[in-house]
Amino acid sequence: MNWFITPLGVGGAHRVTVPGCRKVLVIVPSLVAGARLLDLLPLLDSDFRVQTYFTLPEQDEATARFAREVGGLVIPWEMAAQHEFDLVLTASYRFIDRAPGPVLVLPHGAGALKSRPRVRAAGQAARAVHGLDRQLLMRDGRxxxxxxxxxxxxxxxxxxxxxxxxxxxxxxxxxICLDRMRASLPFREQYRRALGVEAGDALVTISSTWTAESTFYQRPELYRELARHARVAAVLHPNIWAAHGEWQVRSWLADCDVIVVPPEEGWRAAMIASDVVVGDHGSTTQYAAAVGARVLLATCPDVRPGSLAHALSEAVPLYTGDLADAVTVPEFAHLISSRLDRSGAILRAAMYRLLGIPEPAHAAPISPVRHGR
Structure with a gap:
């Protein structure tokens, strides 16, 4: 990246076509965090007063490709740290203490509270956490x-x-992720056609979070087994793709007749298009239940009591070979969100308050999701 050709670089002010913009920095520490922030950025659309920059504190192929495909103006983390931004957006608490401006932090999954009772890497002896813990939110006493x-x-x-x-x-x-899914429900047939599902065919989506407690590791036979009875879509957590690589993921599924949904976008459309979702304790299964999908659990580890995953495990049976056992979970959307269909307006108001300029006159947009294929 040539620092000198960006609006922030030396002489950059002489190169810009739209000067005087408020500066927004999007921190992308991971693919999953970056994908969540794409729900937030359309709230800034059509505003000539705002210029958005992306930065990747830790370079890896998955996040770099994500930033390229989004088409964002990417600046090095070292360059971002040398400037002051009017608003910093992130969906992770990593690097938050070094953010060069006022920060809005968004959850990167369903809810701000964790499903797992402990940090995965710390082992069973670790102290229990829930995701809004003091040590996570505070740095140097603030x-x-x-x-x-x-x-x-x-x-x-x-x-x-x-x-x-x-x-x-x-x-x-x-x-806002759930609100977009709810806004997308009228387009179910379009999503099914985009996935190649013929009229009258059943679509089963297998949803997997990451780690060895996930569907992908615990029940790999499902990808072959279910494909013998229905069209099958595979939705895998972005961390699976990031940790193992696209080639390896597709290699593992090479002999399975499944639709492999890309990690950046498409999983929400697949959930809406599905007749049944077979998943685990991850957020994608929770979102499927929240939009009224019929759900089964392929596996579920010990989860934090009171968490969304716990509520789902109490209501949804394990898959034991019969898709007819799948159930809907009424009112699950209300467990995820206390402000259904209002998230865009609330978040945009918060963003513009930090930017220090009035909100646009038009309503905050909540657009249907893309199918990703």
Whole structure:
């Protein structure tokens, strides 16, 4: 990247066509965090007062390709740190203490609270955590985030107990990912056609989070078994792709007659298009239940009591060979979000408050999701 050709570089002011913009920095530490922020960025669309930059604190092929395909103006992390931005967007608490501007942090999954009771890498002896823990939110005795977006009022109660210093930054904003999925429900038939599902065919989506507790590792036979009875789509957590590589993922599934949904986009359309979703404790299965899909669990480890994964495991049976056992989970959307269909308006108001300029006159857009193929 040539630093000198960006608006921030030496002499950059003489190169720009739209000068005087407020500067927004999007921090992309991982593919999953970057993909979540793409739900947020359309709230800035059509505003000539705003220039958006992307930065990758840790270079890896998955995030670099993501940034290229998005078409964002990518600047080096070292360059970003030398400038002050009017708004910094992130979906991770990593690097938040070094963010060069007021930060809005968004959850990168369903809800701000974790499903797993402990940090995976720390082992079973580790202290229990829930995702809004004091040590995560605070750095050097302060809360670096200006806005902590929460999905549900119950998360506000957890925050008040675990880290009351963070309460002034907390905004219960609902879940913009879920809102977009709900807005996409009328397009179910279009998504099915885009996936190549013929009229009258059943579509089963196998949803997998990452790690060895996931569907992908625990029940690999499902990808072949279910394909004998229906069209099958495979939705894999972006961390699987990032850790093992696209070639390896496709190699593992080479003899399975499945539609492999790319990690960047398409999983939401697949959930909406599905007749049945067979998943695990990950967020994608929770979102499927929230939009009314019939759901079965392929596997479920020990999860944190009171978590969304726990609520799902209490309501959904394990898959034992009969797709007819799949169930819907009424009102699951209300467990994820306390502000259904209002997330865009709440988040845009928070973003423009940090930017220090009035919101655009038009309503905050909540667009249907793309099918990704």
């Amino acid at each position: 809360v670096p985030a200006s806005v902590i977006a929460l999905s549900h009022d119950q998360e506000l109660d957890v925050l008040a107990e675990s880290c009351p210093e963070a309460l002034p930054a907390a905004v219960v904003a609902g879940d």
